[in-house]
Amino acid sequence: MSSSTKASRIGEELWKTRVDKVNAELVTLTYGTIVAQLCQDYDGNYQEVNKQLEKMGYNIGMRLIEDFLAKSNVGRCANFRETADMIAKVGFRIFLNIAPTVTNWTSDNNQFSLVFDENPLADFVELPDDGRAQDELWFSNILCGVLRGALEMVQMQIEAHFVSDVLRGDDTTEMRVSLVRYIEDEMPPEEE
Amino acid sequence: MSYYFTILSPTDVPLFNIAFGTSKSGGDGIARFRFPDTAQYMNQFIIHSSLDMVEEAQWMNGNMYLKHIDTYPPASAYISAFLTPSGARFLLLHQPPQLPSTAASASGTSGSILGGSFSASALGGGSSRASASSVAANPTSPQTEEAVRQFMGEVYENYVKTVMSPFYRQGMEIRSSVFRSRVTAAGRKWL
Numbered sequence: 001m002s003s004s005t006k007a008s009r010i011g012e013e014l015w016k017t018r019v020d021k022v023n024a025e026l027v028t029l030t031y032g033t034i035v036a037q038l039c040q041d042y043d044g045n046y047q048e049v050n051k052q053l054e055k056m057g058y059n060i061g062m063r064l065i066e067d068f069l070a071k072s073n074v075g076r077c078a079n080f081r082e083t084a085d086m087i088a089k090v091g092f093r094i095f096l097n098i099a100p101t102v103t104n105w106t107s108d109n110n111q112f113s114l115v116f117d118e119n120p121l122a123d124f125v126e127l128p129d130d131g132r133a134q135d136e137l138w139f140s141n142i143l144c145g146v147l148r149g150a151l152e153m154v155q156m157q158i159e160a161h162f163v164s165d166v167l168r169g170d171d172t173t174e175m176r177v178s179l180v181r182y183i184e185d186e187m188p189p190e191e192e
Numbered sequence: 193m194s195y196y197f198t199i200l201s202p203t204d205v206p207l208f209n210i211a212f213g214t215s216k217s218g219g220d221g222i223a224r225f226r227f228p229d230t231a232q233y234m235n236q237f238i239i240h241s242s243l244d245m246v247e248e249a250q251w252m253n254g255n256m257y258l259k260h261i262d263t264y265p266p267a268s269a270y271i272s273a274f275l276t277p278s279g280a281r282f283l284l285l286h287q288p289p290q291l292p293s294t295a296a297s298a299s300g301t302s303g304s305i306l307g308g309s310f311s312a313s314a315l316g317g318g319s320s321r322a323s324a325s326s327v328a329a330n331p332t333s334p335q336t337e338e339a340v341r342q343f344m345g346e347v348y349e350n351y352v353k354t355v356m357s358p359f360y361r362q363g364m365e366i367r368s369s370v371f372r373s374r375v376t377a378a379g380r381k382w383l
Contacts, residue, residue, distance in 0.1 A: 025356075032358025039359075124356035126368050 004102070007085040010072065011093030018071050019094055028123045035139060039128070046136035053138075057145020065150035068094065080179050081105070083156070084112050087147065096120055100175075113163070116173040127167050134169065138162045147177060155183045193331075194223040194287045195383055196235040197375065199351070201363050202279030204243065208366040208375075211235070215380040226267055226290055238264045239285045242271040246283070250275055256348075257341050260332055270331035274344035276351070282344055286331050286383075343382040350374040
């Protein structure tokens with residue numbers, strides 16, 4: 001069985017049995033309000049808003065990984081491909097009940113794309129029509145931060161960013177994830 | 193039939209408006225009002241003047257769709273209203289195409305106000321004459337009421353989605369092009 005179908009099965013199973021659910025609109029509206037408020041607070045400086053969202057996500061991810069591992073009880077992934085399937089089919093399933101498609105691997109297996117068919121964070125959303133938001137704001141940028149924070153806690157330094165978003169009028173919503181390096185456990189400095 | 197649809201906030205601020213024509217019976221979806229293009233504000237006058245009737249009718253029963261509530265005979269404009277629970281009002285003005293036989297008498301009654309407006313509308317009336325015989329041409333028929341109700345329902349659904357957008361603030365003008373195209377689509381489907 002490929003790791004992808006195995007991961008989807010785990011994800012489905014966990015979603016049915018172990019996950020507390022909340023109303024989707026609660027999540028959507030809360031997140032939407034946060035982004036709208038940030039846009040207001042930073043006075044339409046969308047680069048800064050992206051950065052803040054990423055930072056918030058990073059802090060969420062660092063805690064969320066613990067919850068993820070406790071719930072899913074999965075072991076260490078053998079390689080980055082398996083990690084990608086775990087993220088897409090188990091992680092996203094548990095927390096958002098979606099399963100983005102993993103695709104566009106580079107030949108060195110260090111970079112992939114997550115393509116989101118649906119995105120509960122962005123329901124009802126229409127970006128402000130100020131002529132800049134469409135080009136500058138990554139509405140769901142918090143997800144990039146979540147992945148970075150979560151993977152950092154399991155010894156993977158990654159970089160994640162959105163490359164397209166249906167909110168901007170693109171055909172798909174796609175996030176690019178690249179592995180920077182595995183963080184080696186470092187010995188504490190010798191005490192002499 | 194020509195339509196003018198507008199959404200007013202609970203405090204009577206216009207949030208959205210659109211004019212369109214019928215797409216039934218071979219209509220091309222283009223509005224042809226009986227006013228010349230320079231007097232399109234007449235639609236707004238007529239529709240806003242029905243607000244008193246809306247306010248009178250809104251507490252009479254619990255329905256959101258208030259049906260046909262007002263008529264402005266000089267321009268044979270009929271107004272249907274729909275209220276959302278939060279107090280926004282959807283108003284639809286519909287005006288049947290000018291029949292050649294009534295054109296003369298109508299211009300006799302209101303020609304003094306509207307001047308030469310009927311030469312323009314007579315052109316429009318000619319091309320949409322086919323729809324005059326259909327049920328939709330009779331603004332008070334049950335079929336029309338039903339079609340307007342369906343239209344209002346669909347617009348309401350899309351209105352809710354639009355105001356749920358986090359970047360929309362209560363009482364703001366609705367500029368969403370998605371919403372506009374959905375209203376147009378609803379108009380094409382039902383009216």
